Amino acid sequence: MPEITLVDAVNMGLMHEMAADPDVVVLGEDIGLNGGVFRATDGLQKKFGHQRVLDTPLAESLIAGMSIGMAAEGLKPVAEIQFLGFVYSAIDQIINHAARLRNRTRGRLSCPMVLRVPFGGGIHAPEHHSESTEAIFAHIPGIRVVIPSSPLRAYGLLLSAIRDPDPVIFLEPKRIYRLVKQRVEDDGEALPLDVCFVLREGSDVTLVSWGAMIHETMMAAEQLQQAGVSAEVIDVATIKPLDINTILESVDKTGRCVIIHEAPRTCGVAAEIAAQLAEKGLLSLFAPIERVTGYDTIMPLFNLEQQYMPDVNSIMAAAKRTLEDT
Amino acid sequence: MNQTNKSPLQQTAPPLYQVNKPYVTASFEIKYHQIIDADGAVVGPIPDFARQPEQLIKLYQAMYLTRQFDHKAILLQRRGQLGTYASSLGQEAIGTAIGYTMQADDVLLPAYREYAAQFLRGVSMTEILLYWGGNEQGMNFQAQKHDFPINVPIASQTSHAVGVAYAMQLRQQARVAVCVLGDGATSKGDFYEAINAAGNWKLPVVFVINNNHWAISLPRQKQSHAKTLAQKAIAAGISGEQVDGNDVIAMQFRLDKALNKARNGHGPSVIEALSYRLGDHTTADDATRYRSKDELEQNWKYEPLSRLHHYLTNMGYWSKHHDQQLEKNTQHLVESAVQEYLNTPAQAPESMFDYLYQSLPESLQEQRQSVIQRHQGHA
Incomplete structure (x- = not known):
């Protein structure tokens, strides 16, 4: 079994589900012969034909809207929006329709669609190509927001997202599309949605993050270990709905929590996690909750993107602050 | 040259610059169709279906029912027994022709003035009242499983129709999606994206523009400099035409052609149905703020019921006796629907959680319990 990258794992997941389920269709801009701008859909059209792997006109609202129509008719569309910065023209369709179709018809119609969107900074991309605005979607009832952080989880979570009977926004951290390789077996085994993954056990501080971060x-956890600090790492993976229990259990054990995300700080998902920890786990805490996030600024062009994004040092520093005086 | 067997890479682009003098590369015309004019006079060839009195009477009854329902709904709203309601007054022929022409397993994607079509497709008056009465169960049509619910955000249903029609085409089904939008919706990007894509893939979809000449307070002539709304279809490479939307016979005839064309794999159409909004935008609107009394009075002359009534009477298909019978029957139907609506209890508070997802995520159970407890506290 060869080692594959995260983007290869997405491709493998798509291949697997298209072969397993004739209702799965893939659509988006440049996803056919070109294989998608990141090659996530490479080879799909050749294998499954241009009707099931559909190059759409350049129209994001249409892509989301027609996916809703397809889903209501019983297909399982997996649509790609090229970059998160271009999803906003589709947001009416996502919020007003995809998220609501089941509820507003009392289950008569439903919307089993996946919207795959590469997101995040760090690849020296042009303007509007690097933002992390996952919190916008996490605020919306009726959808799931899923973010893989490794090839294994990309494969397993994508299978779940496609099989899920409700709409899933599947945000792919493009900075790590090709950063690490893992052995991923193409066994069709899905990973659960709506749960956090504990990636590393520890006893002194809980580090909570998702995606590329x-x-x-x-x-940071490795380096803290060398400094004698035992850090537990949680990959939230599904940020909506949020599995706070796994985080609470961890913080109950460690008494300290640092939440890390690339997105701007105000109303970021860390704010929600911190609020729930304050409501349900305040008495477990030995120190204030720390947030390590992007700034409340416009994502800078790439000259300054490294200065914008959280790094290992800022995570280490925050973790150490939680350990001071406690 | 047949290019269908070639891959896109093998196709050679046509020479773009070979002509050095100006010439016409595209031109278009938009036809207007009318069969019965405002006085009930025949101005076009009568189609076969309209030679059968019982078919015309069916259309008249459907329009009449819709108008009585509409009238009743507004009364209920004024009495505080219904929420904001969007009237279809004056536009009953459009929905009636749509409902009459569509087949049972086609899919209707309405905006919010297509009650006539919905009633003919098995949606009950009670369900429409429940919806405007604040109960989501109103869109859980019991006798109509595929049709889309009422679509309040403007023009977004057009791309749903593209997806529905794409699914039909992919599965090689002889079904058609019919999407209704208002004149205001043709100013929105979603409409252009949808007709462009529908033309691109030759999808089985018919877009019907209910041009009632008002987008709330913005009149048709201030919405677009285009002479017709139908011509917007030309830019998408699909056929567009105008039909007198108050002439139910012409509407049925032209729709039937468009649906057959779509059903037989010959692609989409846009029909601009010319009508007029005789009521306010909704019960929350007051059109006297922006529309003259004269204009309104003028347009009452063209409304769809009286012209078919004239025609039926002229042809000897209809008499005063029929009027009385229809009034009585319709009143009974509407009143029973109203009673059923008024007797329907509100849904349980926890129902707001019960259709969010197929199964409620663990993290929402606590909130669901809290709404139950809060309700018990009040009860």
């Missing part, structure tokens, strides 16, 4: 978080 898991990479820096794990490195």
Whole structure:
């Protein structure tokens, strides 16, 4: 079994589900012959034909809207929006329709669709290509927001997302599309949605993150270990709905929590996690909750993107602050 | 040259610059169709279906029912027994022709003035009242499983129709999606994205524009400099035409052609149905703020019921006796629907959680319990 990258794992998941379920269709801009701008859909059209692997006109609202129509008719569309910065013209469809179709018809119609969207900074991309605005979607009832952080989880979570009977926004951290390789067996085994994954057990501090920042978080945990601090690392993976229990259990054990995300700080998902910890786990805490996040600024062009994004040092520093005086 | 067997890479682009003098590369015309004019006079060839009195009477009854329902709904709203309601007054022929022409397993994607079509497709008056009465169960149509619910955000249903029609085409089904939108919706990007894609893939979908000449307070002439709304279809490479939307016979005839064309794999159409909004935008609107009394009075002359009534009477298909019978029957139907609506209890508070997802995520159970407890506290 060869080692594959995260983007290869997405491709493998799509291949698997298209072969297993004739209702699965893939659509988006440049996803056919071109295989998608990141090659996530490479080879799909050749294998499954241009009707099931559909190059759409350049129209994001249409892509989301027609996926809703397809889903209501019993297909399982997996649509790609090229970059998160271009999803906003589809947001009416996502919020007003995809998220609501089951509820507003009292279950008569439903919307089993997946919207795959590469997101996040760190690849020296042009303007509007690097934002992390996952919190916008996490605020919306009726959808799931799923973010893999490794090839294994990309494969397993994508299978779950496609099989899920409700709409899933599947955000792919493009900075780590090709950063690490893992052995991933194409066995059709899905990973559960709506649960956090404990990636590393520890006893002194809980580090909570998702997506590409898991990479820096794990490195910080390694370095903390060398400094004699035992860090537990949690990959939230499904940020909506949020599995707070796994985080609470961990914080109950460690008494300290650092939440890391690339997105701007205000109303980021860390704010929700911190609020729930304050409501349900305050008495377990030995120190204030720390947030390590992007700034409340416009994502800078790439000259300054490294200065914008949290790094290993800032995670380490925050973890150490939680350990001071306690 | 047949290019269908070639891959896109093998196709050679046509020479773009070979002509050095200006010439016409595209041109278009938009036809207008009318069969019965405002006085009930025949101005076009009568189609076969309209030679059968019972078919015309069916259309008249459907329009009449819709108008009586509409009238009753507004009364209920004024009495505080219904929420904001969008009237279809004056536009009953459009929905009636749609409902009459569509087949049972086609899919209707309405905006919010297509009650006539919905009633003919098995949606009950009670369900429409429940919806405007604040109960989501109203869109859980018991006798109509595929049709889309009422669509309040403007033009977003057009791309749903593309997806529905794509699914039909992919599965090689002889079904058609019929999408209704208002004149206001043709100013929105979603409409252009949808007709462009529908033309691109030659999908089995018919877009019907209910041009009632008002987008709330913005009149048709201030919405677009385009002479017709139908011509917007030309830019998408699909056929567009205008039909007198108050002439139910012409509407049925043209719709039937468009649906057959779509059903037989010959692609989408846009029909601009010319009508007029005789009521306010909704019960929350007051059109006297922006529309003259004269204009309104003028347009009452063209409304769809009286012209078919004239025609039926002229042809000897209809008499005063029929009027009385229809009034009585319709009143009974509407009143029973109203009673059923008024007797329907509100849903349990926890129902707001019960259709969010197929199964409620663990993290929402606590909130669901709290709404139950809060309700018990009040009870």
